[in-house]
Amino acid sequence: MLPARVERIAKEMQTYYVQSMKARQARALEAPRELQELTARIERLRERLKHGDPVEALKARSTLRELFCGRVDLMPDENGELWAEYGLQPAALLQTVSNRGSGGRI
Numbered sequence: 001m002l003p004a005r006v007e008r009i010a011k012e013m014q015t016y017y018v019q020s021m022k023a024r025q026a027r028a029l030e031a032p033r034e035l036q037e038l039t040a041r042i043e044r045l046r047e048r049l050k051h052g053d054p055v056e057a058l059k060a061r062s063t064l065r066e067l068f069c070g071r072v073d074l075m076p077d078e079n080g081e082l083w084a085e086y087g088l089q090p091a092a093l094l095q096t097v098s099n100r101g102s103g104g105r106i
Contacts, residue, residue: 073085073086
């Protein structure tokens with residue numbers, strides 16, 4: 001190899017090394033911030049799981065109202081268990097699935 005070529009390659013390698021070290025340092029500084037953001041997001045999701053999602057609760061209530069027509073009667077039996085009697089509207093269930101489904105293959 002020619003000495004000039006070896007010198008040029010050595011300079012390119014040194015430049016590449018300096019750039020990669022700077023990139024690693026920048027990532028090392030970014031990681032704690034990203035970790036804090038992820039930890040905060042996980043905590044918010046845990047709270048939503050614990051207390052429920054109010055928007056989803058409203059959708060569920062609306063769907064249940066459409067699905068169960070009339071009233072729901074609660075009746076205890078002789079063993080102390082509680083049974084619910086209600087009228088069911090299967091068409092409402094199909095409507096709910098067709099309107100809010102993923103559209104994916106069944």
